Amino acid sequence: MDISAFCSQSRVLIVAGKGGVGKTTMVAALAHLAARSGLSVLVVELEGRPGVAAAFGGDGPLDYAETVLKAAGAEAADEDGRDGPATIPAGAVRARTITPDDALLEYLADHGLKRVSKRLLSSGIVDLVAGAIPGIRDILVLGKVKQLERSRVADLILVDAPATGHTMTFLSSAGGLLDAARGGPIRSQAAEVVDLLSDPARCQVALVTLPEEMPVSEVIEAAYLLEDRVGIALGPVIVNSCYPPSAGLDTTADEAVRAADVTLDDGLVTALEEARQFRVTREELQAGQIERLARELPLPQLRVPFLFTDAIGPDQLDLLSDALGEGVAQLHDPSGVAP
Ligand SMILES: Nc1ncnc2c1ncn2[C@@H]1O[C@H](COP(=O)(O)OP(=O)(O)O)[C@@H](O)[C@H]1O
Ligand SMILES: [Mg+2]
Numbered sequence: 640m641d642i643s644a645f646c647s648q649s650r651v652l653i654v655a656g657k658g659g660v661g662k663t664t665m666v667a668a669l670a671h672l673a674a675r676s677g678l679s680v681l682v683v684e685l686e687g688r689p690g691v692a693a694a695f696g697g698d699g700p701l702d703y704a705e706t707v708l709k710a711a712g713a714e715a716a717d718e719d720g721r722d723g724p725a726t727i728p729a730g731a732v733r734a735r736t737i738t739p740d741d742a743l744l745e746y747l748a749d750h751g752l753k754r755v756s757k758r759l760l761s762s763g764i765v766d767l768v769a770g771a772i773p774g775i776r777d778i779l780v781l782g783k784v785k786q787l788e789r790s791r792v793a794d795l796i797l798v799d800a801p802a803t804g805h806t807m808t809f810l811s812s813a814g815g816l817l818d819a820a821r822g823g824p825i826r827s828q829a830a831e832v833v834d835l836l837s838d839p840a841r842c843q844v845a846l847v848t849l850p851e852e853m854p855v856s857e858v859i860e861a862a863y864l865l866e867d868r869v870g871i872a873l874g875p876v877i878v879n880s881c882y883p884p885s886a887g888l889d890t891t892a893d894e895a896v897r898a899a900d901v902t903l904d905d906g907l908v909t910a911l912e913e914a915r916q917f918r919v920t921r922e923e924l925q926a927g928q929i930e931r932l933a934r935e936l937p938l939p940q941l942r943v944p945f946l947f948t949d950a951i952g953p954d955q956l957d958l959l960s961d962a963l964g965e966g967v968a969q970l971h972d973p974s975g976v977a978p
Contacts, residue, residue, distance in 0.1 A: 640970040646673035649843040650788050651796045651835070652874065653810070655865075656847035657857050658802035661879035664951050665847050665943070666799045667694035668959035670732045672967075674709055675960065678794035679727035682708065682734035683784060685801055691734055696953045701734050703741045708732040727793045739776035740765050742783040750824075772825065774812030781813060781832045788841060800844075807861070810836060810844075810869045839872035847877045848932070850925040859936045875970065876938050877963070878929060880945040888919050941966035 646652075646669070654666045667690070670680045682691050687700045695708040711728035727733050743765055747756035769776050787796055800806045813832035820826035835842050844865055848858035858876060865871050887895070892912035896903050903911075933940065943962045946955050 640967055640972045642672060642964055642967050643676035643678060644972065645967045645970065646676060646678050646795050648874070649839060649841055649872070650791075650794070651784060651798060651842040653798040653800050653806075653842065653844045653871075654847060654877075655800040655806040655844050655861070656802075656877075657854055660847045660849050660854055661877075661943075662802075662847050663688065663690035663799050664694060664959065665845070665877050665879060665963075666797050667691045667951070667956055668943070668963055669845070670734075670795075670797055671695075671709070671956050672960040672963050673795045673797075674730050674732045675964075677729050679711075679729050680732045681705070681727055681787065681793040681796045682732065683787075683796060683798045684734060684736045685738075685780060685799060687736040687738070690951075691799065694951045694953070694956045695732065701736045703736055703738070705733040705735045708734050726791070729794075733793075737780050737783045739769070739779040742779040745783070746779065772816070774808070774816050775825070777809045777812035778816060778825065778828055778832055781809075781835070782828045785831055785835045788835060807864055807868070810865065810871060814869065837870045843872045843874045845874040845877055846938075847879055849880050850878050850928045850932075852924075852928060855928045855932050859932065862936050862938065873938055875941045875966070876932065876936065877941045877943060878932065879943045881929070881942045882918070882921055882925055883944045884922065885918060888915060888922070891915065939970050941970075 652669070654662050654669065656662050663684075666682055670682050670691070671694075673680045684691055684701050687702070689698065689700045692698065692701060692706065692708060697706070697708060705727075709730075709732040711731035740760055744756050744760055747753065747759065752759075765776070784796065784798060787793075801809055813829045813836065816825060816829040817833055820829060846858050846862055846865075848854045862873055862876070866873065890898070892908050892915055895911075896908055929940070929942070941963055943959055943966075946958060948955055951959070
């Protein structure tokens with residue numbers, strides 16, 4: 640499938656999964672991939688962590704205002720002038736956070752309450768209201784995502800979702816509030832969020848997992864819950880940190896040393912053999928889990944290699960995006976095919 644077509648299947652892509660599986664890293668890699676294919680990208684971080692910026696070579700946490708992670712080329716910068724300053728130019732990536740407090744401030748300001756909004760906020764009103772109306776924080780954040788999607792700030796908005804347990808609440812709050820609230824602004828905001836989440840052309844979820852037993856079990860459960868409870872469309876599952884196959888694992892360290900006709904310290908040979916066995920076991924487990932995932936969750940998989948590195952920076956980001964791109968190129972184009 641064409642990369643730009645893949646990245647524009649829905650205007651919002653929520654990247655979700657268990658903590659530590661690589662959601663933030665995959666958000667960065669997807670953003671890079673989409674921008675390289677000529678799309679404009681906005682990354683939305685909910686916790687203001689610096690991971691996404693670091694992958695692009697930046698530093699510091701993100702802010703409610705947009706930060707440029709990747710500028711557009713000269714040609715695309717020209718286009719920006721035509722589009723107006725609020726729109727992200729083609730090929731560029733920007734990132735920002737959305738917190739419930741900021742989203743509420745902005746909502747109040749947009750509704751003629753700017754003068755009181757700061758005071759309300761400093762009085763802890765959000766906490767008060769959040770206690771009284773469960774899910775209101777999620778609606779505020781998703782309401783802002785919906786507004787950004789509506790105003791077409793970017794071709795693709797990537798949302799770095801909270802860890803799985805919270806994602807479920809995060810995404811089902813709107814439906815819950817819709818059932819509970821009879822009318823008024825909360826209900827209409829919730830209704831608009833539900834509209835966004837249930838329209839596959841506007842919003843999808845990409846689940847991220849590792850090729851290990853627990854994460855695979857969790858991602859399968861999460862996928863069915865998301866479909867049943869939220870009715871949100873699921874894109875491919877990203878299987879992150881796959882060990883790349885390594886040649887020569889069939890030969891024991893002993894055999895290899897003898898074949899090479901060298902003398903090595905016994906301790907070294909033992910260590911080499913342990914490393915070989917670890918790798919063999921790891922690759923077997925991984926293959927088994929990838930196969931189980933395919934069997935139990937009928938979604939296409941995008942496999943991303945584990946990089947033997949201390950930190951993910953721009954060079955690593957290139958490799959991760961390449962891997963995602965290769966996976967995407969092998970997907971079938973679903974257009975015209977019933978889901
Ligand atoms: N494919 C990969 N290869 C190597 N390290 C990775 C890979 N993906 C993620 N990491 C590292 O794993 C850690 C967790 O990733 P992160 O994206 O922060 O996870 P999450 O957002 O799901 O909590 C980070 O230190 C990140 O640099
Ligand atoms: Mg993260």
